[in-house]
Amino acid sequence: MSNMGARVARMFRNFNLENRVHREISKEKPRAAPRHQADLSRSSGGSESAETAELVSQKNAPLLGLLRSVYVESKDPAAAEASQEVSMETEGARRPLRFSVPGGHYGLVELTDVPRGKLTIAETLKALGSHQRQPQTWTPGKIAQEYSLDLKDTKALLEFFIPFQVHIIPPKTQSAKQIKAS
Template structure:
């Protein structure tokens, strides 16, 4: 209902208002900046296109020689680190035929781990924590030892924790 009222006021007498705006006199454009009084325009164009021999001779004296900088010893460990990260390793575990594209991955960069490998490693660590220590996981999957330790410490994909309700009034689903 409100849109009808606003449309009524918006379209009221629209033709007369449009004709009134069109018939108004247009304001004049601002005047152009005039050229300096003492110099004619032809002299300025001539000065721009004229060659200056003294400037040209100075430009010919300039010689630029560039060379690539020699890598310093400090930069070399970074290069080695990048090369190590780009090295690939074959997958240790994979799904037989995943319908959602998990099997598309065939190689993983060193220092990384696939989802299937992470789940397998966490399961092995949970079942046999003395055998599958973080150090052994790091060695097996080419991981950084601190990353393997963090993986075993902070990720628990198979733990289900049921938090009891605070009061008796809250509904609880029993399985």
């Protein structure tokens, strides 16, 4: 049934199609809007505007030669300083390992040196443990100097990285069961 409906719709849509097309084509085309007086005076200027357009479109050989002889080299002062810092860091880009955990055959590959500004997990735990036990001796400045770190990174490490901290919450009532240490 739906196929029949489509055929009927197509018949009505295509009815008298040729006549409608010819009628639309034979209509007079719409005219363009009239130009503004200022535009007319500029375009009808004649020789002046034509000469100007011709001069603009021509290639000027002496000017092209001068343009090709110009060489512009720009430098970013911040990038120059950064490249000097990088070259200074690459001279001693790695530092010897301060502390390592003895590993077995199935452990990680034994490291001998670490990039500056980085720590191994063993060094991190050693530094954090030293700072927890003796905060007056192991200050953030001393840890940063010892392990070749930035001071702000060291302060952030000591503030936010807290390993193995156990909190024992006492029960609210005395009758509550507790786990006894053996």
